[in-house]
Amino acid sequence: MAKITKSHPSMNVHHAYAVQREIIRMRTAAGAKVIGRKIGLTSKAAQQMLKVGEPDFGVLMSDMLVPTTSSVPRASLIAPKAEGEIAFVLKKDLHGPRVNAAEVLAATEGVMACFEIVDSRIENWDIALQDTVADNASSGLIVMGDRMVDPREIDLAMAGMVLEKNGEVVLTGAGAAALGSPVNAVAWLASALFEFGEGLSAGEIILSGSLAAMVPVNAGDQLRMSIGGIGACSVRFH
Structure with a gap:
């Protein structure tokens, strides 16, 4: 479809989150369950591209979860791109107007490597902030990693990522790409949700933001x- 902001130029980000909430309500009514949240636009480059000064967020649903080593049908997606991220699995609720990094770590059971397969209904990824927010922050699928570790045992900001496509290294990154540290990104999300009267719950998966650029994917990759x-x-992808 064409970008929403073209047909509805007066649409603001609050309208876009209202659209997102209605989409999640419809998906929940159809049987999917909320399993967490994702944070987008955590890098300065992504924020500058969409001319915004802070990240955005979307909702993770049970029908988006894919185990590592899975094969995904490319035809089930529209224009997918992969992002390497650090996922947080919560053991305690996080709720409040000024959540800090120490509170995030205390509430976290463990962290995992993950892919977020982002996707967009907007033609050619020609999106403004309102377009991606309304489209559930361009969420597609989540591919969870092979193990979970205690985040207090590593420096998440310095954790280095290597991403390979078809056996070749195509991107490298580090935790610092997500608002200086993935912990900061989760703290931002919990605080941002408080403004909507919401919070993060024990057991939820939180994707803390991409550690490098997006990688387009096709069948056979x-x-x-x-x-x-x-x-x-x-x-x-097949």
Whole structure:
């Protein structure tokens, strides 16, 4: 479809989040369950591209979850791109107007390497902030890694990522790409949700933001990413 902001130029980000909430309500009514949240636009480059000064967020649903080493049908997606990220699995609720990094770590059971397969209904990824927010922050699928580790045992900001496509290294990154540290990104999300009267719940998965650029994928592609001290994750497309 064409970008929403073209047909509805007066649409603001609050309208866009209202659209997102309605989409999640419809998906929940159809049987999917909310399993967490994702944070987008955590890098300065992405924020400058969409002319915004802060990240955005979307909702993770049970029908988006894919185990590592799975094979995903390319035809089930529209225009997918892969991002390497660090996922947080919560053991305690996070709720409040000024959540800090220490509170995030205390509430976290463990962190995992993961792929977020982002996707967009907007033609050619020609999006403004309102377009991606309304489209559930361009969420597609989540591919979780092979193990979970205690985030207090590693420096998440310095954790290095290597992403391979079809056996060749195509991107490298580090945790610092996500608002200086993935912990900062989760703290930002919990605080941002408080403004909507919401919070993060124990058991939820939180994707903390991309550690490098997006990688387009097509049928036949195989991706693998590893994050130092955390683990690895892989997915194929057929």
